[in-house]
Amino acid sequence: MKKTLLLFIFFSSLITHIFSQNTKITISGSVKESGSGELLPGVSVYVQGQKMGTQTNNYGFYSLTVNTNEKITLVFSFVGYLQNVKEITSLKSQTINIELPPENRQLDEVKVLASSPQQQKLSETAQMSQVSIPVQQIKEIPAFMGEKDVLKVLQLMPGVQKGSEGNVGIYVRGGGADQNLLILDDAPVYNAYHLFGFFSVFNGDALKSVELTKGGFPARYGGRLSSVIEMQMKDGNKEKMQVEGGIGLIASRLVVQGPISKNHRSSFLVSGRRTYVDIPAALFIPTQNAGSTYYFYDLNAKVNYDFNNTNRLFLSGYFGRDKGVIADVQLNRTNNAGLNWGNATGTMRWNHIFNEKLFSNVSLIHSSYQFETSIENKGSILTSNTSLYNLSYSSSIRDFGAKVDFDFYPNSQHSIKFGVQATAHRFTPSALVVADSSLNTIRESTDIIDAVESGAYMEDTYRPFSNLRINLGLRFTSFTTNTVSYQNPEPRLSVALTLPNNLAVKASYAKMNQYIHLLSNSGVGLPTDLWVPSTSLVKPERSQQVAFGLAKDLPEKGLTLTLEGYYKKMDNIIAYKEGSTFATLSIDGPQGLARSQVNVIPFEDKVTAGQGWAYGSEFLVQKKAGRLTGWVGYTLSWIRHQFDELNFGKEFWAKYDRRHDASIVGIYQLKPRITLSATWVYGTGNAITLPDATYRSGYKIAGVDQAGVAAINYRGEFRELPDYGERNSYRAAPYHRLDASIQFHKKMKRHERTWEFSVYNLYNRRNPYFYDFKSTNNAATGITTKTLAQYSIFTLLPAFSYSFKF
Template sequence: MKKCLQWSILYLIFIIPFTSKAQSNDRFTINGYVREKGSGELLPGVSVYVKNKKIGIQTNNYGFYSLTLNTSEEITIVYSFVGYRSETKTLKVPKKLEMNIELTPDIQELKEIIVRGNSPEQQKVSENVQMSQVSVPIQQIKEIPALLGEKDVLKVLQLMPGVQKGSEGNSGIYVRGGGADQNLLILDDAPVYNASHLFGFFSVFNGDALKSVELTKGGFPARFGGRLSSVIEMQMKEGNREKLHVEGGIGLISSRLLVESPIGKNKKSSFLISGRRTYIDALVRPFINKKDGDGGYYFYDLNAKVNYDFGQNNKLYLSGYFGKDVFFGIDKQTDGTQNEFGLDWGNQTATLRWNHLYNERLFMNSSFIFSNYQFKIYAVDQSLQQNKKVEYELSYLSNIRDVGFKTDFDYLPNPQHSIKFGFSGTFHQFSPSSIVVKDDVISKYQNNVENIDATESGIYAEDTYKPFDRLKINAGLRLSSFVTNKVKYFNPEPRVAMAYSARNDLAFKASFATMNQYIHLLSNSGASLPTDLWVPSTDKLPAQRSRQFAMGMAKDFDEKNLALTVEGYYKEMDNIVAYKEGSSSLLQDGPEELAKEKEQGKSWDDQVTSGKGRSYGAEILLQRKVGKLTGWIGYTLSWTKHQFDELNFGKEFWAKNDRRHDLSVVGVYHLSPRITLSGTWVYGTGNALTIPTASYSANVHNPGISPFGIPGSTGYTYNYFREYPDYGERNNFRAEAYHRLDIGVQFHKIMKKGHERTWEFSIYNLYNRKNPYFYSFTNTYNNATQTTTRNLTRYSLLGIIPSLSYSFKF
């Protein structure tokens, strides 16, 4: 069976391209790149169509297209993209033709509002074989109101159906019942492992530096692998090739700046650099007594990219992201003692990418990738002993580091076939716990480092086939492997999706995908926190696996620029991970306990268990991307359950991220060229939580020890009552519903020489809804009746929050 699969892959990759080319001498091909006029940015996802014929394609992630036809008649080619004016070219083509196109943005300098409908030839959701995929224009992301004015890509994606929203302080993405670790976040081909700033209030992705954002939550093409629930693919801008461009903004807690420009006069090279930093530490510094010490918190982001165009056939790109959160404190004493403590976490990524065009139908992208995520917590005590400075240092470190490569090919032999194939390899190094202890008093230095090396690889091939006008099929196969010094995995992952067009604007779709995930996030919180640990699959902790079926329909309303999608899905998950009862994260155990456990031969995988999960539901999305009024309405009805043999007595229970109803309404209205209004309203059923259902008291006999831990005299026994909670089943309580309304207004003004400035005022949680953050029991004593009443109290985090920000560009 294995050999059969391998030969099938080799056939798809190496034989089909050459046989197809040999049989296509009577065809001609039009190919080229589509760029944005004024900046030279390559545009992904542009529809390239033959007018009045159902023949077309979309540009790939790198702006390249290739269209092979069987006719030598005069034809009209239409280039169409949301937010840009369509371009039309009429020509009688030869055997081969290179045609590079520039598209003009729809709104020019805000002198007037230009409202255009989609070109009738533009590829619609009803004509795309891919389902369970959504994209949001970057400009629309910038217009949606946000907490403290910080535009956040992940927060906007949480407003989409199938993606759980709500809960302040949580930038984690939970897609179709999956966990926070089951999403592949890709920035210029590099994975990002922790996407949160400020403990989850903001994400690390600066919208100013991004060109495109696309979320895939089902029907995965074979080119994607490594996660169970979703792929979030983000492309950075390349840098303006035409002129110097600067934009930035000043908000209540942070400021940002982006600079992009051509390099030299030949316009073959450009660069981009974008930075963002919070100044929370500077705002609180006046309130800190410097005599007693110092402290604070800040985060920063830095995006950079440079590229060089060697011509039509070769392009080279180098991009990187660097970000960090830092929390620190220094406590000074009059006797010369100083205590320093803190924690920091951050991501670094780098991608070297080469685009090569072998011929008019075969395009290649090769990337060399580096990614590193690290979390550190430390404490340093300095003191004077006998006029000598001594130091005690304790630090805890956890990180995951990747070095990898990937090569993808796009082969476009004819309008009936669009073939993609490629391979990838990643070398992981996991450090779940690295502990350093330094004690000058006893001259002790201890460095306990646990490194685990692993290799993950994949090879794939897929074909989008159009046997006749009304049917499209995307079928593919991915072979993935994962190897450490203890385990070896090799898994086939078949994928198939199809779309049948009942009419020109109505299609019915179905898909099936199998996914494998070889890395896990150990977390005993509901959010993706920096203290959570990335670990590999082991002999005790097998790889996660999922099977997802989805069916639905897609309808376009051309006259209103609306697109409606309705989907139902069913997903099964095997070997999902959770801590055993009574276990906790490695950080909570403490360095000394961890060192003792290692001496006893215990490891982190002794504290976790694996089980099964299933999620099913329905999603509705009504979206409008162009026009004076844009936005969407999204609704999700879903059920998610987990089952672990070692948890909840082996019985199935509701997952914490189970949410029955989820609704979001998002609107952006261009009232005039100078004023933009926006608003979002969200509603979600409360999360499932575990709380005590009862409690009982027991008389405790403890010889020699008081209930406060105070040793007593020998032979003395303390007797006292202690209260024990009874939790019943896991996640037995449903929190109150989450809902809130955000509004915003932007005031634009065009200055001289095309300079633009924007003032934005927004209000988060307009009607001050006290949404639940956590619950706890409080006791109220009644003196009159001498009875105690126990109440379940809801605690909230954020109320109404107004914000003001200023942005500019020139």
């Protein structure tokens, strides 16, 4: 007992002596953009000369606990901004709010910020399989038809397979279009495409940050299998009114932002964009097609208010819609076909800082997506007795959600995040209205399913040693409808070991569950795709992904290098059965041709479930700051699927399996007023299904022709039908193209302007869009020859745009 007491006194004295040598202090605060008051996420906050640092969260808040008995120097650095260095002489916990001035692109000498040794290093973070792209780079990369597009830029990253020519659909590490969680200010966006997938709904002028996570998912993310694309809208300038916009070949955009009150505590932002191809097109549409049109538009809005230094309120929203009408007016009839779809989101967020170590955010979220198509036939337009037939079909998904997130920084070794969230879904897979005045009938059918999806999570970025970081997390998810209830745990783990010479070895594991599904024939995220819930027959999709990699920083050259390998197994992925579509209909009763008896087949009867495997390796060299910026990426991958009811139960290559995928992106500031940029992409051709042969339908009998000569006569409906072999057993031609642009900047007395001239597909490569067979008849021999023809839609396309900023 006496020896135990002596040992206790000895160790107590030793511990007291150790801790008396250093003073533990916590420094916290917010980082904003100088001149606008915009909160900056992802800013590196480091102690100069020490391997100790952190990053600001999505709301610009940071907290850093250090042990010191002497003054320290804090370095605040962020790509695209000048560094701010702050000396801390007072050895006590304190709040320090920092402003970072944007890098002035009109300076004669451009500073290479990435070469700074204080810049946060990729080799010193636990997170892997994550890339961020400065919004300024997005604005400088050559764009299709001159329209800057966030998703098209993400397609240039390794691990992200592109869809068809010109399409912004993205497929991450073997996942489908529905396996990407797109978040705009905490609200999910269910259909991110305008113009049938050629443009995304995100206006780059209104965005503050863009981040893509492909693997090693932190526990705070859930609900999808393949990726998280998180975008933050700008808060709005708190210092002064600002107007910027642009005019292009097919669309114009405008952003207005500024303070609401004189005390710089509140601001607003309003952004709008609209195409105008429908206006000149109307001049060339034939008379019988008068009324035909197509256009899209989107609106972003945000307001925020700082009640004090510890409470902030944000209100933000998005609304966008595509609308198309084809009208055919003739003497005795009028035919109209309509197609429109759109998204709406709304978010209210309240930030609260409890103390220097605890930060919280509470969000109330609304999101909805609706698709509608209709066909209207009118009979005679010469009399009042007009016969009318109308078929209207729609589908939608609507969410109301709430979430609470906490950031807790207990000490320099732990950074903890935890929270809960819940979402009430309402699915309307199909709503059908058929009206026929000739039969004097109206038929309505609506299918509605309500569900609640919830989750709770906790994750800790633990640093037991200066060269080891571990992110350990657990997420528990639940999905409940009137008929089923699913609960699943989702463990997550990421480990990074830092080695000498700025080299790190990283590994991660993530288990994911997805309870909502996108039924798609095309695989490119068209508006006709349907969102449906998990049911007793349609199980939740599941995946497990492991990844290993190396990360190296070359601070003297401003470069980061990553090399990763991954393996992902997916279960319960779904696809349409052979011959099914989004609007597969059935006919009732003995009078089967009666139009009013049309019904929609339940979606559960149209789909089948299977499994998939995706594995490969990715290489990325990236440079984010300096006169020359950009990246080089390469992906080597394999993606296979297997469904019992498809392809005779055999495995087959996924449509967007792409063995090789490469991209080179370069942006060079030739002079302060001239910026050059170019991108080159290459990819193995998509896997496609082609018929092995064709045959004629109907039957034949012996007979004679009109001249009395023996002949073969065909009876029944004559059609030529394809005979398909294995699914996706053919390959399209390789895809590659070069885009280039030049920007001319000029700073006037009261405003800035930029002229941009760009060329899409500079060397006029005819890339495949689809394939079909052409028939050629030889009159002399009577032999019909079929040849495979490749069709392309975009060759060399020049474009220009004018941008301004007041």
